[in-house]
Amino acid sequence: MPRMPLRQMQKNQTGTITAVKVAGELGRRIREMGLVPGTEVTIQGRAPLYDPVALRVMGGTLTLRNNEADHIEVEVAD
Amino acid sequence: MAQQTTIALAGNPNAGKTTLFNALTGSRQHVGNYPGVTVEQKEGIHLCDGLPLRIVDLPGTYSLTAYSVEEVVARDFLVNDRPQVIVNIVDASNLERNLYLSCQFLELGIPMVIALNMIDVAKDRGIEVDADRLSQLLGLPVIPIIARSGQGTGQLMRAAAAMAAGQHEWRPRKLSYGDDLDATLIGMEAEIEAAAFLADTYPARWVAIKYLENDEQIMALGRQTDPACAAVLTDMATTVTDHLQATVATYPEAMIADHRYGYIKAIIRQGVVHHAYDTDRLYTSDRIDRVLTNRFLGPVCMMAVLLGLYHITFTYSQLPVEWLGSFFDWLAATVITLVPAGPLQSLLVSGIIKGVGGVLGFVPLILLMFMGIAFLEDSGYLARVAFMMDRIFRIFGLHGSSVMPYIVSGGIAGGCAVPGVMATRTLRSPKERMATLLTVPFMNCGAKLPVLALLTSIFFAAYQAQILLLLTLLAWGMALIAAKFLRLTVLRGEATPFVMELPPYRLPTFKGLMIHTWEKTWQYIRKAGTVILGISVLLWAAMTFPGLPDSTTAQFAAQRQAVLAAAPPAAVAEYQAGGTLSPTARELATRLTAIDNLKSEEALRYSLAGRFGTAMETVSWLPGFDWRTNIALVGGFAAKEIIISTLGTAYSLGKVNPEETGSLAKTLAAEPHWSPVMALALTVFIMFYSPCFATVVCIAREASWRWALFSMAFNTTLAFLFATLVYQMGTLLL
Numbered sequence: 001m002p003r004m005p006l007r008q009m010q011k012n013q014t015g016t017i018t019a020v021k022v023a024g025e026l027g028r029r030i031r032e033m034g035l036v037p038g039t040e041v042t043i044q045g046r047a048p049l050y051d052p053v054a055l056r057v058m059g060g061t062l063t064l065r066n067n068e069a070d071h072i073e074v075e076v077a078d
Numbered sequence: 079m080a081q082q083t084t085i086a087l088a089g090n091p092n093a094g095k096t097t098l099f100n101a102l103t104g105s106r107q108h109v110g111n112y113p114g115v116t117v118e119q120k121e122g123i124h125l126c127d128g129l130p131l132r133i134v135d136l137p138g139t140y141s142l143t144a145y146s147v148e149e150v151v152a153r154d155f156l157v158n159d160r161p162q163v164i165v166n167i168v169d170a171s172n173l174e175r176n177l178y179l180s181c182q183f184l185e186l187g188i189p190m191v192i193a194l195n196m197i198d199v200a201k202d203r204g205i206e207v208d209a210d211r212l213s214q215l216l217g218l219p220v221i222p223i224i225a226r227s228g229q230g231t232g233q234l235m236r237a238a239a240a241m242a243a244g245q246h247e248w249r250p251r252k253l254s255y256g257d258d259l260d261a262t263l264i265g266m267e268a269e270i271e272a273a274a275f276l277a278d279t280y281p282a283r284w285v286a287i288k289y290l291e292n293d294e295q296i297m298a299l300g301r302q303t304d305p306a307c308a309a310v311l312t313d314m315a316t317t318v319t320d321h322l323q324a325t326v327a328t329y330p331e332a333m334i335a336d337h338r339y340g341y342i343k344a345i346i347r348q349g350v351v352h353h354a355y356d357t358d359r360l361y362t363s364d365r366i367d368r369v370l371t372n373r374f375l376g377p378v379c380m381m382a383v384l385l386g387l388y389h390i391t392f393t394y395s396q397l398p399v400e401w402l403g404s405f406f407d408w409l410a411a412t413v414i415t416l417v418p419a420g421p422l423q424s425l426l427v428s429g430i431i432k433g434v435g436g437v438l439g440f441v442p443l444i445l446l447m448f449m450g451i452a453f454l455e456d457s458g459y460l461a462r463v464a465f466m467m468d469r470i471f472r473i474f475g476l477h478g479s480s481v482m483p484y485i486v487s488g489g490i491a492g493g494c495a496v497p498g499v500m501a502t503r504t505l506r507s508p509k510e511r512m513a514t515l516l517t518v519p520f521m522n523c524g525a526k527l528p529v530l531a532l533l534t535s536i537f538f539a540a541y542q543a544q545i546l547l548l549l550t551l552l553a554w555g556m557a558l559i560a561a562k563f564l565r566l567t568v569l570r571g572e573a574t575p576f577v578m579e580l581p582p583y584r585l586p587t588f589k590g591l592m593i594h595t596w597e598k599t600w601q602y603i604r605k606a607g608t609v610i611l612g613i614s615v616l617l618w619a620a621m622t623f624p625g626l627p628d629s630t631t632a633q634f635a636a637q638r639q640a641v642l643a644a645a646p647p648a649a650v651a652e653y654q655a656g657g658t659l660s661p662t663a664r665e666l667a668t669r670l671t672a673i674d675n676l677k678s679e680e681a682l683r684y685s686l687a688g689r690f691g692t693a694m695e696t697v698s699w700l701p702g703f704d705w706r707t708n709i710a711l712v713g714g715f716a717a718k719e720i721i722i723s724t725l726g727t728a729y730s731l732g733k734v735n736p737e738e739t740g741s742l743a744k745t746l747a748a749e750p751h752w753s754p755v756m757a758l759a760l761t762v763f764i765m766f767y768s769p770c771f772a773t774v775v776c777i778a779r780e781a782s783w784r785w786a787l788f789s790m791a792f793n794t795t796l797a798f799l800f801a802t803l804v805y806q807m808g809t810l811l812l
Contacts, residue, residue, distance in 0.1 A: 031335040049469035
């Protein structure tokens with residue numbers, strides 16, 4: 001199962017978060033939205049200018065900027 | 079039981095908290111601000127079986143950290159005001175994420191009832207939540223409700239009232255955060271209890287957790303009250319942080335968050351949630367998003383929606399605005415007939431009625447604008463606009479949500495900065511919000527348009543449409559560059575995390591829209607109204623006093639007498655009788671009006687504002703403005719369209735109607751002093767100088783008076799430099 005930063009995932013690809021490598025406010029904002037290790041995410045789409053990215057997480061839709069998605073490591077099924 | 083029961087209403091944004099609050103309190107609510115911050119505090123009374131319950135609506139948050147004002151306000155209220163019960167509203171269709179906040183209330187230990195909202199929406203999505211099972215596992219009442227229809231709210235409030243009557247003490251729940259942290263927590267708790275550290279406000283374990291989470295507010299409070307104990311706690315937290323970094327390369331706060339979610343997931347797996355369908359199924363909301371956030375269709379739809387909002391607001395507010403205008407004209411005319419001419423009449427008509435009229439004139443606009451914005455916000459579309467526009471606005475240090483305030487303020491020429499400034503409330507990032515708030519007045523609002531149209535018609539009549547379009551683009555460019563400049567200087571700092579929810583599309587409730595719109599409008603009338611009236615009277619005084627000296631007045635009177643004496647008596651009689659005039663009488667009238675206009679010009683020049691305008695000539699020659707222009711610009715501070723009427727008085731043309739500026743345009747074109755370059759310099763100055771005082775008052779309300787004064791000084795300086803550049807370069811080149 002390959003690991004990659006969330007930014008590199010393709011549209012409609014699903015993966016499981018393995019690590020969130022950032023502290024401070026950004027880290028906390030990411031975690032409080034449920035993006036913690038073990039959570040499954042699916043890329044729902046990207047904004048017209050390819051940034052930010054929209055994710056499907058636990059029955060809701062979240063959006064974050066690409067440079068924020070860089071801190072999230074995901075394991076995807078091939 | 080003399081004391082009234084207070085119930086705090088808390089939950090995630092988009093969980094239906096406001097809908098529940100409105101359903102519970104109806105019209106028995108009022109809005110204030112939490113002390114010292116611009117976060118709204120709403121509270122109301124709910125009658126539960128005849129017993130009045132005080133309901134306080136806490137700001138919607140996802141967590142209880144110290145990073146945003148909303149969160150600090152929410153937890154300060156809980157620990158300082160100690161409500162008897164907290165009603166935590168959670169979205170049944172997104173249970174896991176919503177329970178993260180509940181988890182933190184459990185850690186605080188405050189008696190709690192969970193309102194399981196939107197069970198209908200969840201059911202449509204094939205999600206069935208077993209409320210009894212959840213209640214059993216969490217050890218607290220869980221009441222299923224549908225806030226939109228009010229279903230279950232009676233039962234909810236009875237459960238809350240029963241809990242308020244029963245349990246009083248706080249019982250902090252002990253969650254496990256892993257062996258390392260648990261061990262440290264036990265040690266820290268012992269220290270905290272021994273020193274009675276912050277004991278009168280916070281539970282010991284909670285304080286310990288906040289130290290591990292590196293919570294600035296609590297740590298600062300600790301250093302203040304008991305530096306010795308605070309130092310010990312900080313040391314313990316640092317030790318375990320270093321240990322975690324070395325062994326598992328993570329932070330305590332990350333570990334705590336992971337374990338909170340672990341706790342929630344463990345509960346949910348015990349048969350709380352049943353999925354009837356495949357979870358990957360596309361919901362209606364996602365289908366809508368396929369179109370509305372589509373790479374090509376998305377921006378097109380967005381333009382259509384924003385133009386539509388704009389069109390509706392400014393078309394439908396026109397008529398009520400005109401009615402209000404005619405009403406105040408009528409009022410002014412009535413006062414003129416009742417009160418004899420003199421300073422009192424002038425104060426009533428030009429100071430007070432014009433001031434109040436100016437305030438109320440905006441009301442229909444604000445009402446409609448906020449109804450539109452509330453609709454877009456409550457429906458979930460505003461979050462999509464932010465999502466699509468963020469990439470562009472981020473370049474300038476702004477946020478995707480900044481687009482709305484800009485559009486409202488005149489991003490499409492003809493808006494108004496007052497609702498624009500108020501619309502920045504939808505931005506949750508403090509620095510981005512401030513940068514937006516300070517730059518929206520650069521947009522070409524509806525009041526600047528007639529002035530810009532007049533100036534362009536004098537020298538550039540052939541290209542007027544093109545130039546007005548260019549000016550709109552110039553306004554955008556200037557606003558964005560100024561925002562970037564502010565974000566690099568006074569509002570320096572990292573971008574606030576963008577991470578945000580795209581809530582499912584919902585049809586807003588009529589009641590919610592009405593309450594929201596009314597609140598905004600009333601706030602404007604009440605708070606802004608008083609100050610704006612005061613400033614209006616001050617400006618009136620500045621343009622009226624000191625009055626002309628008696629000798630000058632006598633001179634003008636003598637001139638009138640001379641003209642009257644020279645005219646044939648029949649014409650004088652005809653003139654004094656009024657009605658349709660013969661050519662000779664008309665000539666007499668014109669000559670008399672000319673004298674009156676000269677007198678008005680002289681009076682304006684003699685007034686405080688006139689002296690100021692004359693004094694300003696020492697610097698205003700740089701962009702090429704004379705005293706007449708300077709006074710007009712002072713008048714423009716009251717409202718930009720007043721520039722036209724003041725110019726009219728200053729060029730002794732008497733009253734000039736902003737709708738018909740033909741005579742003024744001719745006069746200005748004939749003035750040797752007015753050149754195309756000067757007109758262009760004046761145009762950019764008017765576009766960018768100090769916002770009108772209605773906007774300044776709104777900035778003060780949304781930010782502070784310091785920022786309001788800053789915006790006046792900053793914008794005027796910027797406009798002055800730009801206008802000087804245009805004038806000097808232009809004169810040099812031509």
